[in-house]
Amino acid sequence: MKTTTINRRIQPLRGEVTVPGDKSISHRSVMFGSIAHGTTEITNFLKGADCLSTISCFRKLGIDIEETQDRILVHGRGLSGLCAPSQILDTGNSGTTTRLISGILAGQNFSSVLSGDASLNSRPMGRIITPLREMGASIASINDNDCAPLKIEPGKLHGIHYHSKVASAQVKSAILLAGLYAEGETKVTEPTLSRNHTELMLKGFGADISSGADNNGATASIKPCQELYGQKIPVPGDISSAAYFIAAALIVPGSELLIKNVGTNPTRAGILTICKNMGADITFINEKTAGGEPTADLLVKYSHLHGTTVEGAIIPTLIDEIPIIAVLAAYAEGTTIIKDAAELKVKETNRIDTVTENLLAMGGHITPTDDGMIIEGTESLTGAPVNSHLDHRIAMAFAIAGLAARGETTILDSQCVDVSYPGFFDVLH
Incomplete structure (x- = not known):
């Protein structure tokens, strides 16, 4: 079992990131x-x-x-x-x-x-x-x-x-x-x-x-x-992988990241809509299309986020990003409701359960539902041991949560990120 430790980020995140292919x-x-x-x-x-x-x-x-x-x-x-x-x-x-x-x-x-x-x-x-x-x-x-x-x-x-x-x-x-x-x-x-x-x-x-x-x-x-x-x-950069760096820039004060060559296909990029709905400062730069797939560079700046409702037709466009959306919701002002997402139960883990377990461990306020979750934002989470349950999306989402949390966050079984993002922790560090 591999563990990775994340400490609270005091200085802003700045620079350019290129994420792996979709x-x-x-x-x-x-x-x-x-x-x-x-x-x-x-x-x-x-x-x-x-x-x-x-x-x-x-x-x-x-x-x-x-x-x-x-x-x-x-x-x-x-x-x-x-x-x-x-x-x-x-x-x-x-x-x-x-x-x-x-x-x-x-x-x-x-x-x-x-x-x-x-x-x-x-x-x-x-x-x-x-x-x-x-x-x-x-x-x-x-x-x-x-x-x-x-x-x-x-x-x-x-x-x-x-x-x-x-x-x-x-x-x-x-x-x-x-x-x-x-x-x-x-x-x-x-x-x-x-x-x-x-x-x-x-x-x-x-x-x-x-x-x-x-x-x-x-x-x-x-x-x-x-x-x-x-x-x-x-192959354009994977929006699902970019999502973690988008979230990191949004929740660490003073941050500004340019994420290069990200696939922005509307059937995949629902997280960008939700971030905008939450008040995120995201700018599209260098937009183009190759092989029928639209791409752009994303300039993401720290933002004061607020709660939103995630439901209906947008769910299939962001189902893999719901764990990181839950992390954003934990740091946002007000209430975020996620519903119509029962598909979360049949991913690598039951992600309703694993998001709930780990957000509660970090001091978050979350109520699981049959098809999603209700999250009350808090000023800050507290670092804690996080069980990935060998689910790469859970491991990466809570690594980002740890960047803005008080104290130290330890990701258990962090090797599971290699399923979709080999080298994720190296890039993050």
Whole structure:
């Protein structure tokens, strides 16, 4: 077990920070490059444990993937070029790898087994098993508990129109990827639009895909195509990783940070809206678009924050950032209400429970609810031992909380941050 100690920051935080590449886009670039014809070149790839699990899986499926210091080269073999793996596909702690690759594997002519660590194998997979079976896939939970390990065998797929009860990019993506191998058109309608990296990137690779929204929800549709084609993918900085430095600058008095090349896709950047609603001083600089993904440099200055309500359609755009939003709320004036976020219960931990536990340990005022939490702001938190429960988002959020807390904060099992942000504590220090 590794522990990291954070002491209260007396001096302002100043300077420039460049955060690692976006995790969601890094995963997808390897997956789509593997089933495309030709070579896909990826720059600013996130070499965190989760994305390396994706690389490992596709190597076991016969794909030649080169790693250099500044780029990843995926030598794709086309839509039908994957090979039967000789061993279990180990997805580690990565729910994204497990759910998305299931959609691809459902359309193959060979059998495969997916399994991960104890945390991954306790997360719900019924949400992808059900629609994939409706498409004709042969996919089963080996332990019959709707969790991994999953066994996927050859099946003849057909298009469906699936109405998802939750706005989930992973569910949507699994279905759309299976749709590449299905007969006829496949559609997914979700109550509100979840992150749309899959739709944007697949279109760039040449897929016949479209999307739109109306009063009944957001719908993405895909038709099978003859081939995808390798692309150059410049991965923007991950807004989820940038969120911790945004928060640090907002709560440490006198701070001013420039966070470079951050992905600002509206389906991911809900935290920027919430920060603005709380009174944050954030300026967009050098805005541009590459590969359909908007980016900007973010200039963030210390701000006197106030409480807000986080609910409804914005929740899917910031679900991973709720732990750090809770930290901001603890330092804000007034009350912050977070609701419609029951999805927090099925992340790496039940994040309603783990945020509550650690915020209370630091002297915060928080009341958990069935679908979120209510936080009363306080003038200051007090340093304390924080149990990450091996959840990278919890570890990083409470490290930032410690910067403005009285005394010393110790993060237990802090090595878990390597899942999404290797070197986070080095950059922070």
